[in-house]
Amino acid sequence: MSAVIDRSWRDPALLGKALPAVLLQTTCFLAPLLMTIALTFQRTRDFQLSWTWSLHTWTDVFTKAHYWTILGHTLFMATLCVALCLLIAFPVAYALASRLRAFQNHVKVLITFAFLTDATLKTFGWVLFLDKNGAANYLARGLGFEGDAVNILFTDWATMLGMVYNLLAFAIFTIYLSIDEIDRSLVLAAYDAGASKFRAFWEVTLPLARPGIWAGAVLIFLLAVGVFLEPKVLGGGKSPMSAELIRQTFETRVNWPLGAALTMVLMTVAVFVVLLFNRVYSLKRHLGPA
């Protein structure tokens, strides 16, 4: 196997065929990334970028706790969002692949529609819903609660609600796909071998749904680390997350090197977390269940 790969590097015909892909990757991905890295080593003067090489930005990044607090908060929110999405999405996906099979196409269309509706629109919709004089409190009063029973707008709770709401579909679809692929006779075989419904689920369905769960988790984590709409609109900008900090640094503070440096930090951490995920996952798969 490895012999083939080694030789392929020296095969000019093969390299030629790979050229378009290599070019595309270089111009669209590698070059901007390298430019961003280069940008972090520049200085600004009077809100103008001056091309002087310096480590000033990086000393700033590594000495100010503020940036790291925001990063920590972002990672915490993203992790919580992943956990909540998986907890909600799994039963939904499971029902879709089993009990609601007859309606699964309708449900899938509905989820897709909700999913494709512009996230900004939906997020502002939540503001109207959660507002002190909004629909949520109207309903709460109707149910006999006193005063403003729903008072979470402009808190981290509202941010989390928006994040889970906007990202949930990713987990539903990835998990649904992996559950749907499970051969029904495997579950029957588990029953036949003497397994209870719970045991069959635990020993067969859940382990086989694992690829979808991991895929959904990685997708949602990467997207959740990058959210700026929800903390701004639903969280009221009171506890910004990394993406919002980066936006402010570029737009409001017009400090491009710092913005670029914060971007690199966020990217590195996100990539590191995903690699860690991957390692644990492939390790588990390699060893198999105990």
Added chain:
Amino acid sequence: MNWNRNGMTGQVAPILDIRDIRKSFGAYQALKGVSLSVAPGEFLALVGPSGCGKTTLLKHVAGFEEPDSGAIAIDGQDMLGVPAAARPTSMVFQKLALFPHMSVADNIGFPLKLRKVDAGTIAKRVMAMIELMQLKPEYLTRFPRQLSGGEQQRVALARSMISEPKLLLLDEPLSALDVKLKKVLQAELKRLHRSVGVTFVHVTHDLEEAMMLADRICVMRAGEILQVGQPNDIYYRPADAFVAGFIGDTNLLPVEIRSVDAAGAAVAAPGIFGEARISAALMAPGLLAGPAQLMVRPELLAPLESDGRADFELDARVSEIFSKGGTVQYRAQLTDGSPLIFELAGSSTQPAGIGETIRLGFANRDIYLFQGGNAG
């Protein structure tokens, strides 16, 4: 009880007793009152065209389906309402259903693990199954996808046998294999059945397989049992034209029963052969005078020498010749235009070429007569 149709080969209490079960899926009647008894240690094959209800019947025995009415008892115990997990049955699935995320050892040991058997005992019994199935011990740590089709088959069999079920249910497990491997595993199944003495109920659409393996064959069509009997009975004494046609190639000659008495009947086939007598043993029960069908298997026809005589004689014009290697099959037309298939042992010279007419004969003992109608 009629020995041929429902009965078992002895007087022992049946291990499986199915009484008049019915099952509908919506408006579709999958099982229309099926009764069947299986003796302990028997190898029973359930055969029929797809959609005949054979797999549905098997699922009722396994506990994956509950009948609308009727009763199922295994070893004298009523099974209605008993979940699959609690039934003393084990199924080998069509697609094998090996757990892809478990090693071979975990797959085979799974039923014991669920029964809370300790790890040491499980390992010992898995090893014993591996030996019984003639698998290599180094396969234990592999995953199902790393094994060949035949090896996966053996692992699936090992998993279903390790819990020592009273009934082993096989749902066409050999249907996806190539012919050569199929032959090997058929022999293997037969050997297993003989060595472990478990009762096998084997669903298949492959009649040759059923004839090879089973002690008794149960032929189903459209949710009903048409005939239960030993392979030879099914082959030479089919219950009706459908069973005759389903099981191998056959000839159904339209004949006329002229008269019936206790000893037999006088039949004639206008335009094919003249009047002949058939003894009662070669007739389906309850036949009356009138149109009937005379069945003769292709391999029982033989060419007649110019001065030779046979109980029945007919002329056939050969239209096609298929060489099967050991045997050669001839498709021909009789003098009245009806088709005839006959099969002769292969030889370097052919008794007749395409377009030639050959005189054939068959003996009185090699036929079976049953009710007329279309040869469906």
